[in-house]
Amino acid sequence: MTEAKTDAPRETDKPGFDRRLLPPMMLGSVLNPINSTIISVALVPIGEALGAPASQTAWLVSALYLATALGQPVVGRLIDIFGPRRLFLLSTGLVGVAGVVGTLAPNLAVLIVARVLLGFGTCAGYPAAMALVRSEAKRTGRDSPGGVLTALAVTNQTIAVIGPLLGGLLIAAGGWRATFALNVPLAVASVLLGLWRLPKSAETGESTPRGRLAPLIDLPGMGLFAAMLISLLLFLMNLHLRNWYLLVIVAVAGTAFATRELRAATPFIDLRVLGGNTPLLITYGRTLVAYVVAYSFLYGFSQWTEEGYGLTPFHAGLVQIPMFLLAIGVSIVFGRRKSVRGKLLAGAVGQIIACLVILTLTGNSPLWTLILVALIFGVPQGLNNLALQNSVYFQADPERTASSAGLLRTFAYIGSMIASSATAASFGQRADTGGMHQLAWVMLGAGLLYLLVTVFDRTLGRAATPDAQAAQQTSD
Structure with missing residues (x-):
């Protein structure tokens, strides 16, 4: 008994998280958000330079998210099998090409x-x-990664701060093309950090024997998933009755995908496990609705501040900095707290209040009211x-962490597609105040739905904590 107690490691004797992994983790994970935010102030200059209206430049937003929504769960599944190193290096290298x-x-x-290539290239981070x-x-x-997860969230928020402002500076210095050229040094730095810091150990799955890899990759399932998702997103980007056939393709591909995944020995997305995980399914649905609001604001509000209010791209970026x-402050303060319901409820209320304030804005509103809206949106941006x-x-499922995280981003990008479609439909040829108000009503409806889903979600009281996860694994 004494010997057993001596051999058992105490919590303080256990090794800590390898901090050398943080630089490539953070840089890789921000490649997508920096390209998301930097384009928000470049849409108008690109449209002017290439003679394209807002309804066409919206495809620059949709192209990236279409590729990423498809690529994230696919690359995530490959990471679950092969480990992060190989996929990280290949994807970030593609960012440089883009x-x-x-x-x-x-x-x-x-x-x-180029935006499609960026979408696929930023999938692995x-x-x-x-x-x-x-x-x-x-x-x-030590399954208590609160500090690391908070660091990732804060890093993404920091990049979101820098994105619009950096985009404005780059456009002022070298035109809108500079916002694409930025990806070359970022990709080089990511590849070098990945080669230097990312592990090759069996812990990441890279030691799987070559002969056993093929059965683990569900190519038919991935193909059907791609057909379903692309058809859905194309319909969302072209909302019209003449495109009804796209919904038929969605239904057929979705049915075939479900049939395939339920029968496959190693499915791309294990629908049996996913279907039995109600908290995770609700989280995915909540994510979709949250990002409809977030991306409608990011792109719609930015375009309106330039075309409807008359700000330069640089000043439009400055307006978003308070948000x-x-x-960032909200993420730092509340990052280590386990409560999820409180964060989600506060975020839902913040979205609704911000949408109501937007409905009062006009082209003659004081500048401080634009900053006020940005500040209000900062609360849900950090908490959600x-x-x-x-x-x-x-x-x-711990064995499918990467693919589950990728699927989270997929639902987020479907939300961004809906937001992009709503933005294009609201603005048409020009981002005027009437279009901004129309978009705000869409955002308000999504915000109310988000609040209702959160209020009536009884799983929040027992999910999203390490203790709950451990209990679930024990019962399984």
């Missing part, structure tokens, strides 16, 4: 191709980071992202 294509693009079509958090928890025996600064990320980490 940067070159975008910088040299002669027209809007090529620019959209976030799932790889979540997989590394999980593997470190397994290695150290992201407050979001943090709560949703932590929920997925603790609700997902």
